Amino acid sequence: MTAGLVILALTSLVVAGLVVADSWSPNEARYSMGGNLAGTLMLAIAAFAPSRKLRVNPRRILIGAGALGIVVFALASVLAGAGPTLRTPNSTWPTFHLELGRVIVQIATATALITAAAGLSRRGEPLLRWVAVAVVLAGIAKLDYALFPPLGPKNVHLGDVLRVTAWGVLLIGVVGEMRTRFRLRSEAAIAGERRRLARELHDGVAQELALIRRRAGRLSGHPDGEEITAAADRALEDSRRAIEALVPPAHEPLHVALERLGARLATECGVEVQVNVRVQTIIRDEVRAELMRIICEAVRNAANHGGAHHVRVDLAGTPLAVRIIDDGNGFRDGVNSGLGVAGYGLIAMRERAEQVGGQFSLESVRGAGTLVQVVLP
Structure with missing residues (x-):
């Protein structure tokens, strides 16, 4: 579950930079795209990482992931500013610039997002299923932004709708995860109280009933001896059943x-x-x-x-x-x-x-x- 929350946080960082505003400088836009691609590749790797514990020094994994992220960030930032710029061929259409380098980086990021979604959906955790859906929406938004750039800051773009929807899906997943965690905490508290009551019954009432049963055995010649013994046996059996019901045998x-x-x-x-x-x-x-x-x-x-x-x-x-x-x-x-x-x-x-x-x-x-x-x- 911790891994799911970490991946969710990483996904939030990736989705947060889907839109590059027109007021940004070219360098800021390139750096944003490079960071998105680096984070998305790390998310895809985490999605397909084995669930079992690896016999590798965690420090090496951290250093390797950091180095990979820096390399991808640098390459993507350079690529986002390279290549020819395509313009609308017809002057009657609104003018927009389609830079080939940015298109390649956006398509690579979208591909990594969809790949990560495929890996997350296979893990079976409810939270990761919601993350997978959000990642797919983010990937489609990336493709839409790359192939059909926004005409201006005042226009509502399909990518904007997909981005907001992705955030909504993530919110649903987080709310569901929080409800699950609260339920598990409540169940753990109930189980702890049941164990406490079972201990009280075992160490208190059950021991006293066992003592009464042993003392009643000395009344074999008394007219009420058998009745007292039978009543003590029933009470002792009831206490044992109550203890077993409170804390059933494991597994x-x-x-x-x-x-x-x-x-x-x-x-x-x-x-x-x-x-x-x-x-x-x-x-x-x-x-x-x-x-x-x-x-x-x-x-x-x-x-x-x-x-x-x-x-x-x-x-x-x-x-x-x-x-x-x-x-x-x-x-x-x-x-x-x-x-x-x-x-x-x-x-x-x-x-x-x-x-x-x-x-x-x-x-x-x-x-x-x-x-x-x-x-x-």
Whole structure:
């Protein structure tokens, strides 16, 4: 990404000198053209440079690039002032001068710009795609200025329109890049907070629950010993799931995590859980965590309130959608009749889906089970 920003800055310097005003002296015009060609050639070289790290001293690269730029600048400046001057053959046309040397330099600069655009478009970064479009527009403007010089400072030239459009395209690319960087920073902050909460749960609540579980094991002869032990086991398992949802195992594929979650829920709830993943995709950590919690809540509702024996979890489609289907009893009075824990569970699932930009829906028929669906953006 840093390379993209550097190339963008270099491109801005190149595009900034597209127009040579009539009030400039011939030497200023030649130097401007020489600088443009030198910078454009460096941009083209950077566009086709390999992405991997080169085993070359960076100082040598800098010195070589500087020397190349100076040589090209000098040659282009000399060439821009050389060669014959062509005039309009007909006196009825506005008089303009078409200097062959300047035409050659402008065409060379335009060729380098279009070559750089081809290299930038192959790199795959969104910012560089916008830069490539801007560079193409700048190259066409160069050709237009070379072959059809402006008739005067008060006339709007096609090259002027192309130049302004190139700046607009660059602005769009920069705005998109800034939005991406802000989003990445926000996601990094969220991930850091999730890791902090996971540490607090692991070092605090989970350790206390483990201690309660060990102490409860000493109450084997007490009437409430088994109940306390079972409650401690459930609470400890819930804390472990919460920690895992906050910080999922690194690089674990989504289908592996869903299959492992299904096996755990089957053991916990005493129902058969079948997981079908028909699409391989990568989703953000916060979306993944909320998706796991929705599946947990739906399976528990099916087992504890719906009397289900079999639950199927399907993940497929574009856009991505998860469907939890059970063979339970359904709701007694329709989809809005969940009471108590079940009713709060439905509200929590809907809120979790909406929190990550998803759409939550539920269908239930008395005696025919329930379908919970979440469509993700």
